Amino acid sequence: MITLHHCPQTRSMRTLWLLNELEIEFRVRVHAFDRSLRDPEYLSLSPAGRVPALEIEGERMFETGAITEYLCERFSPERLGRMPGTPDRMAWLVWVHFAETLSQHTAALTQQHVALREDAMRSPIVMKLEAARVGKCYDAIEARLSTPVENRDYLLTSGFTAADISVGQAVYMARHFVTLDRHPAVADWYARITGRDSFAPSLPEPGTGIYDREFYPPWPME
CATH class of the missing domain: 3.40.30.10 (Glutaredoxin)
Structure with missing residues (x-):
């Protein structure tokens, strides 16, 4: 089990x-x-x-x-994974682990907006920097999805894999702080993968998550 x-x-x-x-x-x-x-x-x-x-x-x-x-x-070595020796193995590994690059910036924003309870503890400068870093991660995903090759509906040319799940979940979290308005290819891809039957059961029950709203606007600079 x-x-x-x-x-x-x-x-x-x-x-x-x-x-x-x-x-x-x-x-x-x-x-x-x-x-x-x-x-x-x-x-x-x-x-x-x-x-x-x-x-x-x-x-x-x-x-x-x-x-x-x-x-x-x-x-799932062939459907969701890409094993050693297969053409997309390198890209699969890169994007599976790129999810953590995005997640670390989202974690910093979560700490600033959610975990720190007192306003005096928050840093608008840190929030601005981390939001910009999330945007750079979106840029990287946008560039990947905008590559002019056939079948670029997913991060790998060979189709949907666990790399899309890993990065997609990281984007789910990051969207609480940085919208996808400037990244149309990412927005289309995100809608595509979160439309799968496997996504909805992964969402929290109402009131059980760590976020109490869909979006946290930037903290104002003094």
Whole structure:
């Protein structure tokens, strides 16, 4: 049995979406996004106290990129994964892990807008810089999707893969702070992949996520 340890609207949503797309049997244990992730029992699953953590046949995994690679190699090497020796292997690895580049900037914005409760603790300068970095990540995805080749509906020419799930989930989070208005190719691709049946079950139940609104406008500079 596979058990996913999950907090709604965090990186573990990436693994949940992938598991839904794989259509394999699994169960989800939902955790509060709080200090309970520092409990010794949970730290035995994920030593940094982060989600996701994955239990599978007595083994334990953490880190979304590693989990994605393992699950694809085992359960979907040709459809959602791209194995060594295949033409798109290099691009698949790049985009699976590029998701974390975007996620780290979104995490900084989440800290500024959501986690810091007092206005005096927030930094408009940090918010502006991190939002600009999210925009640069959107630029990279836009450039990839705008490449004039056939079948560029997804990040890989060979079709939809876990790379789209990984980056798509990162964009889902980033859209809470930076819109896709200036990135039409990204917007079209995002609509395409989130229209899949596997996406909706990955979303949080109302009131269970870490965000209390769809969009957080830029914090005003003094």
